[in-house]
Amino acid sequence: MxxxxxxxxxxxxxxxxxxxxxxxxxxxxxxxxxxxxxxxxxxxxxxxxxxxxxxxxxxxxxxxxxxxxxxxxxxxxxxxxxxxxxxxxxxxxxxxxxxxxxxxxxxxxxxxxxxxxxxxxxxxxxxxxxxxxxxxxxxxxxxxxxSAGAVNAALVCQDQLLSSLDERAMRILQRLVAGESRTEIARAEDVSPSAISQRIRAAGLEVIVNAARDLASVR
Missing domain, CATH: 3.30.70.1230 (Nucleotide cyclase, GGDEF domain)
Incomplete structure (x- = not known):
């Protein structure tokens, strides 16, 4: 054996x-x-x-x-x-x-x-x-x-924001997380950089990116 x-x-x-x-x-x-x-x-x-x-x-x-x-x-x-x-x-x-x-x-x-x-x-x-x-x-x-309360409070908000994104906003978020500039994203989406900035603000994409960065720092 x-x-x-x-x-x-x-x-x-x-x-x-x-x-x-x-x-x-x-x-x-x-x-x-x-x-x-x-x-x-x-x-x-x-x-x-x-x-x-x-x-x-x-x-x-x-x-x-x-x-x-x-x-x-x-x-x-x-x-x-x-x-x-x-x-x-x-x-x-x-x-x-x-x-x-x-x-x-x-x-x-x-x-x-x-x-x-x-x-x-x-x-x-x-x-x-x-x-x-x-x-x-x-x-x-x-x-x-x-703390479970603090982490889950952030996760609930993150999940809600992610669920509200349309396909273009999701693509922009993916490119932001990958480190692409707004100019590069605008070129890929065939729109102006100002249009990308407007979509980022309207969809709260910077909030998602910053929240994910803060959650990544939890010890």
């Missing part, structure tokens, strides 16, 4: 569980999977992870991070990278995690259990009219992590 290695206990970390909203209804599930893999790889390149993003079952994926801010930034970039065609929900947590198999990347522990509760809370919120735009919920597993 093969010896079973003892579990390794890790320091507290931020955990992220994500899944595709209504993935079974996608017209081309193969294309959706390809886009998801590409987006996760790109996010791993941009946001340092303790355990890299990986697809677990179906269209569900997960990763762990040194800080909650990193996990929040990863969630934002994944969501932005898949919108508007594909919607994603996220459950995040902060707390202890246990490495069951370092080679396979298998983990367990309070931070993962709480992240699971968080994504279930996000799914439940989507079914209520008042909170139908909620896609991201944070549930800490221990008291020394960032």
């Amino acid at each position: 093969q010896d079973v290695k003892p579990a390794e206990h890790a320091d507290p970390c931020a955990t992220l569980i994500g899944d595709i909203v209504d993935s079974r209804g996608a017209p081309d599930r193969h294309a959706l999977h390809t886009r998801l893999v590409s987006t996760l790889r790109r996010t791993d390149h941009l946001v340092a992870a303790t355990t890299a993003l990986r697809i677990t079952v179906g269209d569900e994926f997960q990763a762990s991070y040194e800080t909650l801010g990193n996990a929040l930034e990863a969630a934002f970039r994944i969501r932005l990278g898949l919108m508007p065609e594909t919607l994603v929900r996220f459950g995040l947590s902060w707390g202890g995690a246990t490495v069951l198999d370092a080679r396979a990347g298998t983990q367990d522990g309070p931070a993962w259990w709480a992240a699971r509760k968080a994504i279930e809370a996000a799914q439940a919120a989507e079914r209520r009219p008042a909170t139908h735009a909620v896609r991201t919920v944070y549930t800490p597993a221990q008291d020394d992590g960032p």
